[in-house]
Amino acid sequence: MMDERQFWDSTPSLRYVFDYARAKQVAPWATLFVVLARISVAMPPHVVTPSLVSSEYGSLNVFVGILGPSGMGKGLTTGVARSLVPDIRKAMTAQPASGEGIPAMFTTRKNQDEGDRQVQVVVCANCRALLDIPEIAVLGGNSKRQGSILIPMLTSAWSGEDLGCFTKNEANRYTVPRYGYRLSLITGVQPSNLGMILDEAGTGLPQRFLFAPVTDLEAPEEPPQMPPGSIFPFDVSVLPADMMVSALDTLYQAGSRYDMMDHGETSYPLTVMEYPQITYAEARRVRADTLHGKVSDPLDAHRLGLKTKVAALLAMLDHPNDPLKVRERDWTLADYVCEKSAQFRAEAIQQAEEIKRTLKAEAIALDDDARAEADKRKAERVKNTVLNYLDKHDPDRKGIVGWRISNAARSTDRKGGYVYRILEELRDEGKLDSAGNSDSRSATWSRCDQPPVLVS
Secondary structure, three states, X not given: OOOHHHHHHOOHHHHHHHHHHHHOOOOHHHHHHHHHHHHHHHOOOOXXXXXXXXXXXXXXXXXXXXXXXXXXXXXXXXXXXXXXXXXXXXXXXXXXXXXXXXXXXXXXXXXXXXXXXXXXXXXXOOOEEEEEEOOHHHHHHHHOOOOOOHHHHHHHHHHOOOEEOOOOOHHHOOEEOOOOOEEEEEEEEOHHHOHHHHOOHHHOOHHHEEEEEOOOOOOOOOOOOOOOOOOOOXXXXXXXXXXXXXXXXXXXXXXXXXXXXXXXXXXXXOEEOEOOHHHHHHHHHHXXXXXXXXXXXXHHOOHHHHHHHHHHHHHHHHOOOOOOEOOHHHHHHHHHHHHHHHHHHHHHHHHHHHHHHHHHHHHHHHHHHHHHHHHHHHHHHHXXXXXXXXXXXXXXXOOEEHHHHHHHOOOOOOOOOHHHHHHHHHHHOOOEEEEOOOOOOOOEEEEOOOOOXXXX
8 A cells, every 4th residue: 555655756756746845835735736737738638538438538637626724825836836837838827707708718709701701610719728716715606606507617627528508699609629628727725615615516526626735734844955856847848739720620610529520530630548457447347336336435426537637647747758658657646646635635524514513613602692691681671670660669668469560571571471580589689578478470579678769
């Protein structure tokens, strides 16, 4: 079983990421995940993973959630990762305001001559985007708008599916075909806001994330020296080149690769990454378990797809001279990455539950305090009512039966019965005397602390 030290020491690139993060005083795991997301964005969209459990090829799109309170260093972490992978091939960086806005990142329309007239045609404006969202609350707020399709659009993007929706206005109707775009996402997730992702478990959103903390509890007090060597910055030129713009435009105008001439085999060929046999064996086993109803943690429902992406990105990072071939070691390392991500997610869920319990306890305490203060104020009002009533109606201090006093104080004791407790408290305070029946209702009560003030 691999441990964390073995993981970071397993390849020169991982060792460099770890040492570089420590030297820059940021969290190594979060740095690594952002590095993988940036490499993903740089990879052309026609590079795909094999069809392990479906008829479609897989996407390399990656979502990263950096866990930690606001101001703890998410921006610093992404900045350090940017210095390790500075070139993402002019990818658009933006925050999604709506689901409809995501397809608009990739496609637009332009005028084109068609005989003696001009027509508008769909073209690819940009084939890659990195969504960098400082706080998950921004994503959560946008997704809660009435009619929002932001979350379904993101889950489709992670899987590399067709993007777009039908609108009445054709000018605003944009669709982005499968294999024609690359999109990855990085966001900060505060434990108190983790529910904004977990609440979308039904749509599969949290299952698609790599999670890592913004903290590094074992970091030394004094940062170590920068690691030597020239492994980084990562050279994206080792990755396959983008398809020609004309080929992307043809794909976008066709709407799908299947609808292209010869299904795109000539005009838009895909590059399928190579995986070891253990990958296919695991995919068959996972599929069999699913068919047999052997479901483990629902939050790990997309574990195989996540692992497939991570293995590919580690291969690109670890052996750039052969970036399209995933080796068994890459698959093993990807398994450990997914294990750590699940561990970080579980720890964040525990923190979120602790925060929720603390807030609930504080709310209950505040409610109890408010109730006690209300009771105190009510008791004072009833006491004043009782004393004023006795001053006015029993100046000779012969006593008035308890039930009459209760009736007189009905305006401040609408439910009744409360006055009897107040009579006893006033007696304990030395302000009233009682005589006769021991029952407060039937006893007679009179002032004893001071003579009444008579008004002439």
